Amino acid sequence: MSRARLEAELAELHGASFGWALACCRTDRGEAEEVLQATYLKVLDGRARFDGGSEFKTWLFAVIRRTAAERRRRSWMRALALDRWRAGHAEPTPVPDPERLASRSEAARRLRVSLRALPARQRELLHLVLYQELSLEEAAQVVGISVGSVRTHYHRAKIRLRRMLGEGGR
Amino acid sequence: MRDSDDESDLRTAFAALRREDATEAPAFEALLARARPPGGRRGLLPLLGGLTAVSVVAVVLAVMAGRRPGPAPSPAASIEQWIAPTDFLLRTPGYEILQTTPRIGASPVLPPAEGAALSGPRPKRRSMS
Numbered sequence: 001m002s003r004a005r006l007e008a009e010l011a012e013l014h015g016a017s018f019g020w021a022l023a024c025c026r027t028d029r030g031e032a033e034e035v036l037q038a039t040y041l042k043v044l045d046g047r048a049r050f051d052g053g054s055e056f057k058t059w060l061f062a063v064i065r066r067t068a069a070e071r072r073r074r075s076w077m078r079a080l081a082l083d084r085w086r087a088g089h090a091e092p093t094p095v096p097d098p099e100r101l102a103s104r105s106e107a108a109r110r111l112r113v114s115l116r117a118l119p120a121r122q123r124e125l126l127h128l129v130l131y132q133e134l135s136l137e138e139a140a141q142v143v144g145i146s147v148g149s150v151r152t153h154y155h156r157a158k159i160r161l162r163r164m165l166g167e168g169g170r
Numbered sequence: 171m172r173d174s175d176d177e178s179d180l181r182t183a184f185a186a187l188r189r190e191d192a193t194e195a196p197a198f199e200a201l202l203a204r205a206r207p208p209g210g211r212r213g214l215l216p217l218l219g220g221l222t223a224v225s226v227v228a229v230v231l232a233v234m235a236g237r238r239p240g241p242a243p244s245p246a247a248s249i250e251q252w253i254a255p256t257d258f259l260l261r262t263p264g265y266e267i268l269q270t271t272p273r274i275g276a277s278p279v280l281p282p283a284e285g286a287a288l289s290g291p292r293p294k295r296r297s298m299s
Contacts, residue, residue: 019195037201108183
């Protein structure tokens with residue numbers, strides 16, 4: 001695929017990619033931007049090559065997910081290498097911007113809080129299927145597990161999320 | 171395949187989330203511009219790497235050439251010359267006497283010349299006839 005074509009594909013999927021990067025970075029906007037930037041660089045440099053074996057979107061999402069995981073792993077290694085007192089502060093909880101919080105609706109805020117409480121695998125699958133509107137097969141390709149496992153995790157995630165949203169609404 | 175059994179409520183909630191995120195997404199062009207390496211830098215990095223490798227090899231070769239290997243000591247010689255740290259304990263008084271073969275007529279304590287002088291000429295044996 002030519003560079004111009006790649007850029008066009010990336011531009012088309014930019015909004016969705018940013019949403020997925022946010023989900024991979026636990027809604028830390030700064031980190032999501034860095035992950036997305038690193039992903040674009042990988043794709044345009046040819047370090048990540050699209051072989052046409054799947055949809056471009058699912059392939060790109062898999063690259064974003066891997067890049068976020070690599071980044072997280074590096075942060076952990078750095079935190080381990082640093083002094084013990086610093087290790088506790090190496091992964092600070094992202095502080096949301098108050099203006100951004102104010103502009104968000106209450107329902108969306110509750111949904112985000114509930115999603116954050118879910119296990120990573122369940123959170124990822126809910127995002128891919130309900131937010132990105134991927135099929136279970138496509139979600140399985142992105143996450144790299146079988147469709148059967150995706151179905152099970154997704155089903156459990158929906159039940160759990162509904163319960164949490166119900167509890168939060170009371 | 172879409173798993174859409176009674177999940178419209180969740181889909182609606184996620185759609186609202188998606189709309190919110192879309193307003194916060196950074197501009198694609200800006201992100202791409204930051205992702206692009208500045209011109210010339212990409213070509214400079216391999217060049218710097220190559221130069222570093224070449225200079226390291228040159229330094230190693232120079233050090234190796236400057237070093238002149240001396241004659242390697244033979245292992246047999248080194249074993250022969252070796253002296254144990256407790257060797258002096260074996261040198262007991264009178265060690266020299268034990269190391270030399272005694273001769274008839276020579277004093278075992280004095281050096282051979284003095285020993286011979288002190289012993290003097292042998293007395294002539296008288297004949298009984």
